[in-house]
Amino acid sequence: MLTLYHNPRCSKSREALNLLETQGVDFRIHRYLETPLSLDELQSLAARLDDDTLALVRTNEMEWKALRLAAPSEQQCLEAIAQHPRLMQRPLLDRGDRAVIGRPPEAILSLLDEA
Template sequence: MITLYHNNRCSKSREALALLEQSGKAFTVRYYLDQPLSAAELMTLLNALQLPARELLRSKEDEYKALDLANTLLSEQQLIEAMVQHPKLMERPILQVDGKAVIARPADKMLALLA
């Protein structure tokens, strides 16, 4: 199964969607701002990305500063909960193909997963 975690307001996300459409493969789009991930879904996604939660955070978002997410004493679970409560904090776009995933910045990073 192929899933694109997508934010329509993001030009990089729109580029990834266009590339995915050109691939001719069947996929689903998850508008994660409208359908936020649960903590369990986010942990599964982080495992597929092979990243700690901190590396999925968008540090330039206002919420990042307001929630003091730069604090290195915050646990993995606290960072995950912040992204559950504020999905805007997640990097985008993310392509997940079965048990693997990649942050598609730039969009051509997803080509290896689609091969």
């Protein structure tokens, strides 16, 4: 089952949602700001990404800059997201065995092509 980690206030996230609906794909929406992921869930999600863990972080956000981490470890990145869910990059599509950050939103379609 596909899971879209979604922030309805984000235009890119809304574009990804629209792409999935247009494709007629069965998926569920996880509004991660309303229901944040635990550190364990974030570790599991990060392991399924092709990108490094820092790609999962929205580094331009005020909360991230306040941490002043020059060379953050994977653990520091995940702990920051766990404490500040707004830091998680979006949109993100998770297939259970692989996850893709939707930057650009069309990148999520790669998971559909492999299915």
